């Protein structure tokens with residue numbers, strides 16, 4: 132799921148476990164997973180299963196799946212994947228990780244797969260969490276530069292170098308230095324500071340928001356159109372809500388804000404990221420963001436609910452909302468056309484808004 136592997140790999144290395152990072156999710160991943168997946172299961176399930184199968188092809192000893200008591204189908208993923216692997220003769224490679232126990236779940240998992248030294252485990256969790264926060268900060272900076280770069284693709288080259296620096300950092304001190312160097316690296320991108328960019332937030336189901344192959348590289352495409360993006364659902368916000376103990380949290384978390392701002396449209400958690408999606412629209416509208424894009428996998432139950440709430444929200448929220456439902460059949464040409472039309476709409480809207488404001492000033 133995007134760059135999550137960087138944090139996990141750091142934690143495993145600290146515990147003396149060699150992480151095997153499977154190839155980036157691709158068409159091949161999906162083809163492999165499709166052979167063993169129920170047809171209508173949601174896209175993230177297929178991607179995760181495909182990642183596991185590609186890791187097994189590379190002779191990995193274990194794969195670990197997050198289990199959840201959640202309201203949506205994520206609760207069944209673990210058992211279903213275990214079943215598939217068992218049928219294929221790899222059942223003994225399957226491990227389960229109860230991340231929804233927060234810090235305790237992560238601690239328990241790392242103690243089970245290593246010699247269980249408590250100091251080493253806490254250090255491992257610490258470096259993983261810190262890396263995830265750094266990665267999200269770097270992503271935002273990258274997005275700023277990509278929307279303004281003079282030659283398309285330059286920001287990405289610098290970003291990839293920056294990512295390598297974060298991956299290499301082995302402890303907190305090295306990570307601090309790596310973040311500084313990563314920022315300097317991305318800032319080497321030649322940009323047009325005066326370019327009028329459009330600001331768009333990306334919300335929806337967290338896997339699709341994070342994983343570029345499954346969202347058809349939405350942020351890259353928007354960057355090409357001069358759009359600066361910000362993911363509202365980030366790994367660090369999930370970590371803050373689900374892993375970091377309460378005593379160490381500062382300010383309102385994403386989930387706390389979601390409960391506050393999703394009202395009166397949605398009064399309770401209905402699974403997945405629906406509550407966050409609804410509240411993200413209200414929050415982006417309040418801050419005058421140019422637009423928001425909601426991405427979700429085909430057949431995702433919670434996000435079908437949130438998409439059905441958006442029309443009601445339009446009565447009170449001015450912000451343009453684009454909803455994109457993705458599956459492996461999503462055609463690229465039609466998808467790009469929808470993005471371009473949405474960007475045009477936001478540009479025109481921004482232009483007329485500015486014009487109105489100027490007219491009001493001269494009256």
Ligand code: SF4
Pocket residue numbers: 173174175203204205336338402403404428430431432433434
């Ligand atoms: S949130 Fe949606 S896509 Fe994600 S596991 Fe649940 S039903 Fe599937």
